């Protein structure tokens with residue numbers, strides 16, 4: 001029996017976790033499951049190495065995955081001065097050795113991947129997931145470290161984001177949808193995940209992902225002893241924002257008197273589906289490139305019970321957008337102030353924060369947590385000599401868009417992987 005239970009956000013049904021469950025069995029509207037932990041303290045009884053993400057008690061895991069550093073929390077005084085904020089904190093998930101940040105692939109997806117693998121039962125089915133880049137790199141690297149098996153489906157434009165070291169291990173299969181979009185990759189991953197011996201990883205529905213991401217907020221609480229007044233993050237599906245909201249609620253249930261942080265979520269202009277959903281607008285079709293493509297999930301789980309909409313309502317939060325120039329300006333500002341490069345998505349978050357300060361939405365003495373979800377890639381890439389990886393298998397996009405062909409393609413992908 002595990003030291004936590006899963007609870008349905010819609011009907012309250014509780015489950016013992018088998019390490020794989022993604023949803024409630026009761027027929028009702030779409031709903032997330034969330035974890036309820038027995039442990040009342042922040043830190044695990046079996047202490048993991050200092051700095052490991054597994055030092056936290058509130059993770060739905062049965063094992064710690066080696067080589068899984070956590071996010072780094074610190075005050076950003078120089079950046080705060082530039083923005084006119086006196087109490088700015090950052091959670092940094094990336095490569096910044098001077099501050100102790102050593103995430104293997106340079107983004108907060110490493111936090112998700114380690115915890116999802118730590119949650120799996122013994123002798124698990126093969127996890128299947130679709131990714132447009134960072135998630136694929138993180139899961140591939142974590143599976144290599146753990147010796148776990150997974151099948152990753154990526155659109156062909158994203159192959160370059162998966163590092164060579166990650167792609168070449170036994171047990172990690174990389175399938176490319178030639179000429180396809182992220183949505184085509186998702187369709188193929190769902191079809192393979194439904195076959196015997198395979199399971200969909202689940203994305204935001206996987207409590208391992210969300211509670212892994214929650215360590216960004218927990219590490220700032222660990223360092224400051226407080227909940228921030230505002231929590232700022234760039235979002236695609238919104239998993240990280242929901243995770244932070246859940247973690248803040250958990251801290252309050254265990255005695256923290258601070259109010260729930262107000263979520264300030266940021267997306268790319270001009271294509272911002274979560275922003276549009278929150279403000280009650282229809283999202284127009286994508287028009288041209290955006291600075292951070294990983295934020296372009298066209299079907300974000302906005303209205304699902306326990307999801308982004310509820311988190312925004314409960315926290316008094318909102319969603320803003322930043323354009324490419326604003327994000328690039330913010331990336332340069334961060335590097336000037338703090339001395340490390342950050343990913344475009346983190347630039348979108350910082351640009352959104354700067355706008356909210358200028359608009360008076362955030363008080364100059366409010367405690368603010370800015371989640372830097374990826375950074376330090378310039379040196380990370382220079383260090384590892386990353387080269388594009390050869391896919392194990394490729395599927396033409398035509399095969400993913402016809403239901404009959406999709407079924408055949410999924411079976412052949414599964415057979416090839418198991419062979």
Ligand SMILES: [Zn+2]
Nearest residue numbers: 008011024026
């Ligand atoms: Zn339910």
